[in-house]
Amino acid sequence: MTISEVSKQYGVSADTLRYYERIGLIPPVPRINGARNYDASSLSWVELVKCMRSAGVGIEALMEYARLFQQGEETLEARKALLVEQRRQMLARMEDMQRSLERLNQKIENYEQGLAKKERELRGYQT
Amino acid sequence: MTISEVSKQYGVSADTLRYYERIGLIPPVPRINGARNYDASSLSWVELVKCMRSAGVGIEALMEYARLFQQGEETLEARKALLVEQRRQMLARMEDMQRSLERLNQKIENYEQGLAKKERELRGYQT
DNA sequence: ATACTACTTGGAGTGTGCTCGAAGTCAAGA
DNA sequence: TCTTGACTTCGAGCACACTCCAAGTAGTAT
Numbered sequence: 001m002t003i004s005e006v007s008k009q010y011g012v013s014a015d016t017l018r019y020y021e022r023i024g025l026i027p028p029v030p031r032i033n034g035a036r037n038y039d040a041s042s043l044s045w046v047e048l049v050k051c052m053r054s055a056g057v058g059i060e061a062l063m064e065y066a067r068l069f070q071q072g073e074e075t076l077e078a079r080k081a082l083l084v085e086q087r088r089q090m091l092a093r094m095e096d097m098q099r100s101l102e103r104l105n106q107k108i109e110n111y112e113q114g115l116a117k118k119e120r121e122l123r124g125y126q127t
Numbered sequence: 128m129t130i131s132e133v134s135k136q137y138g139v140s141a142d143t144l145r146y147y148e149r150i151g152l153i154p155p156v157p158r159i160n161g162a163r164n165y166d167a168s169s170l171s172w173v174e175l176v177k178c179m180r181s182a183g184v185g186i187e188a189l190m191e192y193a194r195l196f197q198q199g200e201e202t203l204e205a206r207k208a209l210l211v212e213q214r215r216q217m218l219a220r221m222e223d224m225q226r227s228l229e230r231l232n233q234k235i236e237n238y239e240q241g242l243a244k245k246e247r248e249l250r251g252y253q254t
Numbered sequence: 255a256t257a258c259t260a261c262t263t264g265g266a267g268t269g270t271g272c273t274c275g276a277a278g279t280c281a282a283g284a
Numbered sequence: 285t286c287t288t289g290a291c292t293t294c295g296a297g298c299a300c301a302c303t304c305c306a307a308g309t310a311g312t313a314t
Binding site: 140142143146160161162180185186187 | 270
């Protein structure tokens with residue numbers, strides 16, 4: 001799969017795909033005549049990175065994960081610990097957002113009440 | 128309330144508080160001898176902005192909200208529409224995170240199984 | 255052979271959101 | 285009166301995560 005095909009398929013720009021590989025966030029993608037040829041393994045990396053990035057996981061953590069991965073089996077524990085820590089942070093962010101969402105809902109409700117009140121007043125003038 | 132007190136209370140740096148006011152994200156804070164003296168109204172702005180920023184609402188949207196607010200009652204509808212749109216985006220982000228979280232949970236579970244298997248193998252060698 | 259297209263690398267540039275430094279003002283305490 | 289400390293403004297600088305550009309190469313179609 002060429003880089004532009006991957007770009008379309010996953011909604012990640014070719015520049016970003018090259019960037020991710022360059023900084024070691026995705027392990028080296030196999031080449032044909034120098035051009036990237038994404039295989040199943042590379043694609044699963046792309047998918048993972050896209051998924052984690054969209055959930056707010058930092059580049060730094062994903063770099064570390066890819067680095068550990070390429071060091072082999074002895075890093076299984078460390079990788080798991082990294083993922084668990086990222087999950088903890090993700091949950092914290094989600095709880096934060098939940099609170100903000102409730103606050104936002106409350107605010108919108110206030111506006112609805114305010115607007116309804118205003119409308120009643122206007123009707124009062126008209127009728 | 129002085130800027131440093133607000134900073135401590137809300138966990139937002141004084142620089143950031145000045146920045147928010149400067150770009151119009153928080154309406155002008157009353158002064159005493161030139162120094163900011165946060166009143167209840169300013170504090171509620173700080174709290175709102177902190178809450179929304181932490182949930183990923185962009186500076187641009189909050190600037191627009193503050194701008195509308197300062198234009199008075201005729202912008203009630205527009206303000207509500209803005210909040211509703213931000214809620215929509217916030218929900219979308221949360222759903223995205225939910226999916227990522229599930230993916231992460233699955234991945235962690237895989238590691239747990241892999242590690243358990245490895246441990247069984249090791250025990251096998253030992254006993 | 256020539257042109258076209260899609261790819262390559264390396265490095266510089268961009269947008270967002272702060273964060274810091276310099277130079278100055280003001281009120282309180284020694 | 286002098287110093288100390290907290291504040292002020294303005295503008296520059298920084299971190300993160302891309303995004304773009306220039307110059308070059310390799311396979312394909314005419």
